Amino acid sequence: MNRVITFGRPLPPRPFVSSAPDWQQSSPRWIERALAIAKSRDCGGWHVVDTRRAVGAQPRRYRIDGNDIVFWRDGTELRAAPDACPHLGASLSAGCVRDGELVCPWHGMRLGRSAHGSWKPLRTFDDGVLVWLQLPRPGETGSIEPAITTRPERCIDATVRMEAICEPDDVIANRLDPWHGVHYHPHSFRRLNVVEKREDEITVRVAFGVLGPLSVEVDARFHCPDARTIAMTIVAGDGQGSVVETHATPVAPGRTAIIETTLVTSDRAQFSVALAAGALLRPLIERAAARLWVEDIAYAERRYALRHG
Numbered sequence: 001m002n003r004v005i006t007f008g009r010p011l012p013p014r015p016f017v018s019s020a021p022d023w024q025q026s027s028p029r030w031i032e033r034a035l036a037i038a039k040s041r042d043c044g045g046w047h048v049v050d051t052r053r054a055v056g057a058q059p060r061r062y063r064i065d066g067n068d069i070v071f072w073r074d075g076t077e078l079r080a081a082p083d084a085c086p087h088l089g090a091s092l093s094a095g096c097v098r099d100g101e102l103v104c105p106w107h108g109m110r111l112g113r114s115a116h117g118s119w120k121p122l123r124t125f126d127d128g129v130l131v132w133l134q135l136p137r138p139g140e141t142g143s144i145e146p147a148i149t150t151r152p153e154r155c156i157d158a159t160v161r162m163e164a165i166c167e168p169d170d171v172i173a174n175r176l177d178p179w180h181g182v183h184y185h186p187h188s189f190r191r192l193n194v195v196e197k198r199e200d201e202i203t204v205r206v207a208f209g210v211l212g213p214l215s216v217e218v219d220a221r222f223h224c225p226d227a228r229t230i231a232m233t234i235v236a237g238d239g240q241g242s243v244v245e246t247h248a249t250p251v252a253p254g255r256t257a258i259i260e261t262t263l264v265t266s267d268r269a270q271f272s273v274a275l276a277a278g279a280l281l282r283p284l285i286e287r288a289a290a291r292l293w294v295e296d297i298a299y300a301e302r303r304y305a306l307r308h309g
């Protein structure tokens, strides 16, 4: 067992759900059941695309659920539409934006807010941190806006986007298995015990390694607000109210984008200094998240490979 010395805000004692080894607690049946409940929650046809910082003045293409979509900004308004020009099919993301309109790189057609034949702008949403696109999958009903997880008001946000050879379910299932944390990411997690387990959510007491045995211990709750999102909220300890949202967006069959945003908050007085240095801290948070996702992508891809041979 690792030696763990915790510092920071102490947590009240809580009994652990089980003292069985992690491989016994990590029940495939529970994970599949929690995943099935998550999948029964309608997304309203919304997909997370990327951090809002990634969509700026120039048009940018993303592949979402088998469709090439171009995103651009009309002033501050976020716009999206099929990437193929309705004239002869040029890729509009290779064009430019003038006065809020897309200009096709081949013959200069200007396209904007209104439809042109079968070419139609799509519904988008900018939640202040992430950019969303509405493209309902079979069985999904369109909602006016995506359901946003409760977020802290004063926070530093950091987002990573990575792609994996798997389906969205594999990404969510990875996060529904916190028991792998200490074994699979020993560089980050020193100790982890489940303190509450319901049918569709789980709360763990987890010690994050800071330096050697020095660790910060918090209670973190995992829940799935919709079929393609799992959120981890710190419910007790330092950073209470901080959230990590993990979104799984289908790119194409057998390919999924993981867009994970970390929203760090604290009620400590020194947090104002951290907020002011948010731009400097953001890359550090993103590097730590990407490091974990390199490993978790291997986990998700392994799940997918076992199903597909």
Ligand code: FES
Pocket: 085, 086, 087, 088, 089, 090, 104, 105, 106, 107, 108, 109
């Ligand atoms: S292909 Fe776009 S204007 Fe001709």
Ligand SMILES: [Fe+2]
Pocket: 174, 180, 181, 184, 185, 292, 296
């Ligand atoms: Fe993990």
